[in-house]
Amino acid sequence: xxxxxxxxxEAIETLRREGRFQSCSGNPVQLETATDRFIADMRxxxxxxxxxxxxxxxxxxxxxxxHRTDAGELMDDPSLPLDQKLRMSRALGRQSGxxxxxxxxxxxxxxxxxxxxxxxxxxxxxxxxxxxAGSLSLALGRxxxxxxxxxxxxxxxxxxxxxxxxxEEASQEGLPAEFHTLDACRMDKLERGSAxxxxxSQSLHHFSPGQLALMIRGAKEAGSSAFIGLDGYxxxxxxxxxxxxxxxxxxxxxxxxxxxxxxxxxxxxxxxAISEIATTERNHLVLTxxxxxxxxxxxxxxxxxxxxxxxx
Numbered sequence: 001x002x003x004x005x006x007x008x009x010e011a012i013e014t015l016r017r018e019g020r021f022q023s024c025s026g027n028p029v030q031l032e033t034a035t036d037r038f039i040a041d042m043r044x045x046x047x048x049x050x051x052x053x054x055x056x057x058x059x060x061x062x063x064x065x066x067h068r069t070d071a072g073e074l075m076d077d078p079s080l081p082l083d084q085k086l087r088m089s090r091a092l093g094r095q096s097g098x099x100x101x102x103x104x105x106x107x108x109x110x111x112x113x114x115x116x117x118x119x120x121x122x123x124x125x126x127x128x129x130x131x132x133a134g135s136l137s138l139a140l141g142r143x144x145x146x147x148x149x150x151x152x153x154x155x156x157x158x159x160x161x162x163x164x165x166x167x168e169e170a171s172q173e174g175l176p177a178e179f180h181t182l183d184a185c186r187m188d189k190l191e192r193g194s195a196x197x198x199x200x201s202q203s204l205h206h207f208s209p210g211q212l213a214l215m216i217r218g219a220k221e222a223g224s225s226a227f228i229g230l231d232g233y234x235x236x237x238x239x240x241x242x243x244x245x246x247x248x249x250x251x252x253x254x255x256x257x258x259x260x261x262x263x264x265x266x267x268x269x270x271x272x273a274i275s276e277i278a279t280t281e282r283n284h285l286v287l288t289x290x291x292x293x294x295x296x297x298x299x300x301x302x303x304x305x306x307x308x309x310x311x312x
Contacts, residue, residue, distance in 0.1 A: 008269035032210030093135030117150035127195035134166030141177030156182035187218030216278035
């Protein structure tokens with residue numbers, strides 16, 4: 001219900017017909033501003049379309065307007081002590097492990113990692129953005145160490161405490177993974193060609209539309225072959241389920257963040273528009289892999305296809 005695809009794509013096509021679809025090839029500031037403006041306009045026109053359509057579309061839009069929030073998570077609060085941030089980030093990793101999501105993420109990424117390794121004749125260099133305490137990068141590193149995946153992993157986050165903790169864990173386990181501090185929206189700091197695949201998992205909703213566009217554009221300009229984003233599927237079911245499961249960790253701040261996050265998940269049409277604006281083309285897919293939404297953007301001339309992201 002919260003995806004509102006009929007009204008959303010009507011809004012996108014309205015903006016496209018009016019010449020307001022911002023396939024922006026300008027500088028990063030222009031890209032971020034144009035993307036934020038487009039998604040704001042899209043949501044407004046989507047609401048107007050839903051009111052005209054009436055019926056179930058109007059009911060869904062009313063629920064959507066009450067449900068959506070732009071509030072920030074406590075985890076992103078600069079005043080929150082770093083040890084508390086680390087505790088919450090590790091709680092997310094435990095939760096993903098408990099729900100077997102981390103292993104599922106690895107399975108979802110395996111085909112494209114293997115494809116790129118076979119084509120390049122070497123291990124695929126995977127770069128994770130906004131990886132927190134590194135649960136996914138560590139899991140990929142374990143799969144590589146055990147011979148399941150041909151890859152080397154670099155996990156990054158803007159919080160130095162996260163990356164230091166993850167690097168210590170990787171070193172203790174002897175994993176082919178390293179961790180560095182990096183602003184996910186400033187990938188110009190990377191050496192071109194240093195990553196074949198750029199991944200962001202469970203963090204898309206922490207960023208504005210313009211910031212997501214910067215990440216996708218940054219992955220392309222860094223010379224990677226593809227960008228993959230994974231996050232929760234925007235729905236009423238997850239709005240109840242995410243905070244409920246988070247509460248099982250016994251950390252009230254983490255449970256509250258679970259509720260906030262579920263209300264911020266992007267819809268598939270929004271991610272579709274953001275990807276097109278960032279790349280100025282349509283070589284991408286936005287897919288449902290319940291309870292996830294996945295974004296695949298390819299930059300290597302190979303057509304984005306569902307074969308790269310099988311059901312897992």
